[in-house]
Amino acid sequence: MIKSLVDSMASNNISFLNFIEKLLSETNTGWLVVDDNLKIINFNTAYHQFHNLFNQSRLDLETVLRDGDFKSFPDSFISNLKKILNRDSEKVKLQIDYLGSTTLSFAISMVYISSDEDDFEGALIMVQKKEFKPGIARISENEDFYKVLINTSTSVYQLADAALVFTYTSGPIEDILGYTAAEMLGKNAIELAHPDDKEHVRDWLINIRRQPEKLLTAEYRIKNKQGVYIWVENNARNMLNNASIKAIVMNFRNIQTKKVADDALIHAEQRLSLLLNNTAESFILLNSRLRIVTYNKAAQERSPFFYSTDLQSGISVLDLINKSEIPDYISLFEQVFKGKEIERETKFVDAHKVAHVYSHTFRPLFNAEEDIHGVFITSTEITERKKLTEEVALHSDRLKTAQKIARLGYVEFDTATKTFFCSELFYEILGLSESLESCRQLVILRNLVHPDDKELVKKEIQESVVHGKDFNLEFRFNSINGATKVILAMGGSEKDELGKLVKLRVTLQDITDSKMAILALQTLESKFKSLFENSIDGVILSKIDGEVVSANPAVCEMLGYTHAELISLNSFDLLDKDASLVADILQERKDTGSYIGELFLKHKAGYYVPVEVTSVSMKDGNNNNYLSTIVRDITDKKKIEGEQKALTEELLKNNQDLQQFSFITSHNLRAPVANLLSLLSLYNKESPLDDFNQLLIEKFEEATQQLNQTLNDLVDVLVIKSNPNIERETVSFTDVFIEVKKNIDNLLHVQKGTIQANFSAVDEIQYSRIHLESIFLNMLSNAVRYSSPDRTPEIKVTSYKTDNWVVVEFEDNGLGMDLNRYRDRLFGLYQRFHGHKEGKGLGLYMTRSQVTAMGGKIEVESEPGVGTKFKIYFKLQD
Amino acid sequence: MAKFTDVLLVEDDPITVMVCDRIIKMSSFADKVKSCENGKIGIEYLLGLDENCCAPTIIFLDINMPIMNGWDFLEEFEKIKWRFRSLPRIYLLSSTVDPEDYKKAKKFPLVQDFISKPLNREALQNII
Structure with missing residues (x-):
């Protein structure tokens, strides 16, 4: 047949595809042309009847098949089709049972077609429905029972095969749609649907076929016999796998009147929507079947159901809520449908973990006949109000508590x-x-x-x-x-x-x-005040930085300031005599919190007052730090202490001197005594006229003289030592010098020495004349005695005055001495440094005793071979 | 036969020198007694001796002397003792009662003992 077709096509010079289309357009055999890329080129209405669920725009056959409901079908279909397209075989015939169904199979034949004219290569697929078994036969045993049941129902029952073609329709179809049950046989389930609902119905049917046993509902319009569309609610269940049914069971009822009510709601909604979409209060309008008719923008944000799904018209609210809540909501809606208005609160925690509280009101909606035909849910966020309410409750509690406290x-x-x-x-x-x-x-x-x-x-x-x-x-x-x-x-x-x-x-x-307490405090304060005002000790209150806050009259008087002057000062200003001491005080106070010690405070007149200070840091009632310093004038105490110290030192020194003196005197007394004893032991008693005895006698006399001299010297020293408070008189250095010079003139003359005396700076002092003469005599005679044999003696005596002293210098050009060696025993008793016989080691000792006894001192400078300078310091009398 | 060959006496008091010299000779303590009137003369005498000879066997040393006293002598002697083959035994001869002097004497190892003036036979007999 193909061959003849091709021939005729060639002879009539018409397009191959157009020819095919023409040829097969009216046949009952479904056909489909694909190109070599499996793209659908064309198909006829009969094919569409078999396979009407694909969208015409999807032109890839394989995609269409796989996307459809032919799950196992495409594999053999496609593999055979590919064989044709690859010219592996000229023609293929195959039979395919419809998915999950024994009631339906297809005879399919495929041939390769090509047209050079159209530059086309592809395949022609022809499909014929092979078998048709009415499903009703399968339930024939129960037919009577079901007939009664089904035909008395207000709903229409239908059975459809896997291709969604009705195999049975129950009697009431006539009441609802006007068709007879027979007229429905062979009709496709989608056929009578309103064009606007077809897409929706198609999706519903596909879902039914895909989900065996599941009850799925759709509301859509069906054209009745008069051509008027009627609203139905159709419940369908895929029972193709059920051995005794092997069909899709459908049952629909007329919801036209309800739909009209819905329309009224929608109508009302449309009038309100402008208003409602601009309010912050949310609303959801439900129909009597709890499906959402409409909602406003705010509802998406705060309806009782918003957190599960996006709201959508037509969705049942029961699908939007948690399963566990369904019984609760059903009883709620039952109440509403009894005419009650119900309020409910829900809580919701948003993505930012902020809790929101909503209040929802479920109100029944009445139509003109006073029947309830819907539910109006309004929701408001009451988080803030809730918070406020709680706060108010808390607040009144607080007020009471505060009063109590x-x-x-x-x-x-x-x-x-x-x-x-x-x-x-x-x-x-x-x-x-x-x-x-x-x-x-x-x-x-x-x-x-x-x-x-x-x-x-x-x-x-x-x-x-x-x-x-x-x-x-x-x-x-x-x-x-x-x-x-x-x-x-x-x-x-x-x-x-x-x-x-x-x-x-x-x-x-x-x-x-x-x-x-205040009264007690005031009393205490006045007591302290009088203590402060009348204290003999000074009290200074200062801040940590030293700023004087308060000072009592005692400290003002002590330091010579008025109170106003003192509090304008910094307490450190009073202390500036010794900066290191201030640092010590601060450190000690920092370490121990207090300072106790003696220091000097500056009097306004500029001198310093010795004081004993007790400084304690303290805090006032406001936690400010202060220093409380008690100041006691210890001028008198210091004076006495100084005197005592001087006295003690003097006593100690005298004691040492005396001890030394006793050692030396005993030594010096023992020496001649020892000599006498030795001499005696050598004396030859048997022959007194022995020559040696004569020598011993001479020596004996010498030793006795020595002893006598020693004793006399000691008496001189003791006189000075035992009588330190010799009466003072006005003595002139010039007079004394002239007197003493007479005693050494001879010696000076022999040595051709000269003495220059200059007492012009100071000539008179209060002193003991005898002591001064003794001092001058010792100084001058030493100067002459220890003169250098290399030069004529030149002696200078000069007086001058310093702050506390009158000084007389005796300077010579004599032998000099190594002070490094002799300084510590220069003024010692019986210390001699030159071999001269006259030296007894007494002079300088005596001089020093005479000077120190009157509060003075003696200093020496000397260089061997150059000379010696003695400086005698006489203490100035007050 | 005398006990020691030679004795140096450093003493400024002539009576003491005379008496000591007499006692030393009378008790056959030493044959030769040299006396110096102060420390300085004593040191000068010792420096005058031949190098590497023997120092005087015994030195009696007074403390309180002019120019160079006993202590100065001891310090100076420390500086020159290397010159001698043998070192002397030194006895301090003094009338001192000052305990400081006794303490000071211990600093000089050559000082054997303190002899209280006057020097007598018993004291010499104790020196062996």
């Missing part, structure tokens, strides 16, 4: 009703047992006010009542139990527009204890 009593007098409101604490504070109810009882209160305070209380309250002044007064109150309390009353009046008193409000506080 503050021990505040409260009384309010209402002039209109002449009544009192008194808090519990009011009674407690005043110690009243009887409750205050009327004005008359005010007399009782008045009588309990302390007699001295009655006038004050009366006046203050009157002022407040008449002039509306707030008052704040303290008064004493004798409570019933006899104790006197101090009460702090604070009050004010409230007036109306006409200035008439409406209310008087008073708070009361028992301040007895704090009042007493």
Whole structure:
């Protein structure tokens, strides 16, 4: 047949595809042409009847097949088709059973076609339905039973095969759509659907085929026999796999009247939507079947259901809520459908973990006939309101608690009703047992006010009542139990527009204890104040940085400042004598919190006052740091201490001197005695005229003289030592010098020496003349005696004055001496440094004793071979 | 036969020198007694001796002397003792009662003992 077709096509010179199309357009065989890329080129209406669920725009056959409901079908179909397209075989015939169905199979044949003219290569696929078994036959056993059941129902029951072609329709179809059951046979399930609903119905049917056993519902319009579309609700269940049914079972009912009601709702909604979409309050309108008719924008945000899914018209709210909540909501809706208005709160935590609380109202919607035909749900977020409510509750609690904690009593007098409101604490504070109810009882209160305070209380309250002044007064109150309390009353009046008193409000506080404490504190303060003012010791209060805050009269007097001057100073200004000492004080105070010690404070006049200081850091009531410093003038104490110290030092020194003196004298007395003893032991008693005995006698005399001289010297020293307070007189250096010079003139003459004396700077001192002569004699004779043999002696005697001393210098050009070697024993008793016989080691010792006994000192400078300079310091008398 | 060959006496008091010299000879303590009137002369005498000879066997040393006292002598002697083959035994001869002097003496190892003036036979007999 193909061959003849091709031939005829060639001879008629018409397009191959057009020819095929023409040829097969009217046949009952379904056909389909694909190109070599499996793209659908064309198909006829018969094919569409078999396979009508694909969208014509999807032109890839394989995609169409796989996307459709032919799950196992495409594999053999496609593999055979490919064989054709690859020219592996000219023609293929195959039979394919429809998915999951034994009621339907297709005979399919495929041939390769090509057209050079159209530059086309492809395949022609022809499909013929092979078998048709009415499903109704399968339930023939129960037919009678079902017929009765089904035909008395207001719903229409239908069975459809896997290709969604009706195999059975129940009787009531005539009542609803006007068709007879027979007329429905062979019709496709989608056929009568309203064009606008077809897409929706198609999706529904595909879902049915894909989900065996599942009940799926759709609402759509079906064209009745008169061509009018009727709203139906169709419930379908895929029971193709059920051995006894092997069909899709459908059951629809007329919901036209309900739909009209819905339309009314929608209509109403449309009128309201403008209004509602602009309100923050959300609403959802449900129809009687709990499907969403409409909702506003706000609803998506705060409906009771928003958090599960996006809202959408037509969705049942029961699908939007948690399964566990369904029974609860069903009972809620039952109430609503009984005409009740129900409120409900929900909580929701958003993505930012902020909790929101919503209040929802479910209201029944009545139509003109007073029937309930829907539910109106409005929702508002009440998070803030909720919070506020809770806060208000908390707040009033707080006020009460605060009153309790503050021990505040409260009384309010209402002039209109002449009544009192008194808090519990009011009674407690005043110690009243009887409750205050009327004005008359005010007399009782008045009588309990302390007699001295009655006038004050009366006046203050009157002022407040008449002039509306707030008052704040303290008064004493004798409570019933006899104790006197101090009460702090604070009050004010409230007036109306006409200035008439409406209310008087008073708070009361028992301040007895704090009042007493203040009184005690004041007493204590005045005591401390008098202590501060009258203290002999100085007291300075300063801040940590040294700023003087307060100073008492004693310290002002001590340092010569007025109080005003002193508090303008920094306490460190008083201390600047020794900066390192200040640092020490600060450190010690930092370490121990206090400082106790002796230091000097600067008097306004510029001198320093020795003081004993006790400085303690402390805090005042406001936690500010201060230093409290107690200052005691220790000038007298210091003076005495100084004197004692000097005395002790002198005593110690004298003691040492005396000890040394005793060692030396005993040594010097023992030496001649020892000589005498030795001489005696050598004396030849047998022959007294022995020559050696004569020598011994001479020596004996010599030793005795030596002993005598030693004793005399010691007496001289002792005279000086034992009599330190020799009477002073005015002595002239010039006079003394002239007197002494006479004694050494001979020696000086022999040596051809000269003495230059210059007492022009200072010539007179208060001193012992004898001592001064002795000092001059020793100095001058030493100077001459230890002169250098290499030069003629030149001696200079000069006096001058320093701060505390009169100094006389004796300078010579004599032998000099190595002071490094001899300094420490230069002034020692019986220390001699030159071999001259005259030296007994007594002179310088005597000189020093004479000088130091009068409070002076002696210094020496010397260089061997150059000379010696003695400086004698005489202490200036005050 | 004398106990020691030679004795040096450093003493400024002539009577003491005379008496000591006499006692030393009378008790056959030493054959030769040299006396120097102070420390300086004593040191000068010792420096005058031949190098590497023997120092005087015994030195009696007074403390309180002019120019160079006993202590100065001891310090100076420390500086020159290397010159001698043998070192002397030194006895301090003094009338001192100052405990400081006794303490000071211990600093010089050559000082054997303190002899209280006057020097007598018993004291010499104790020196072996």
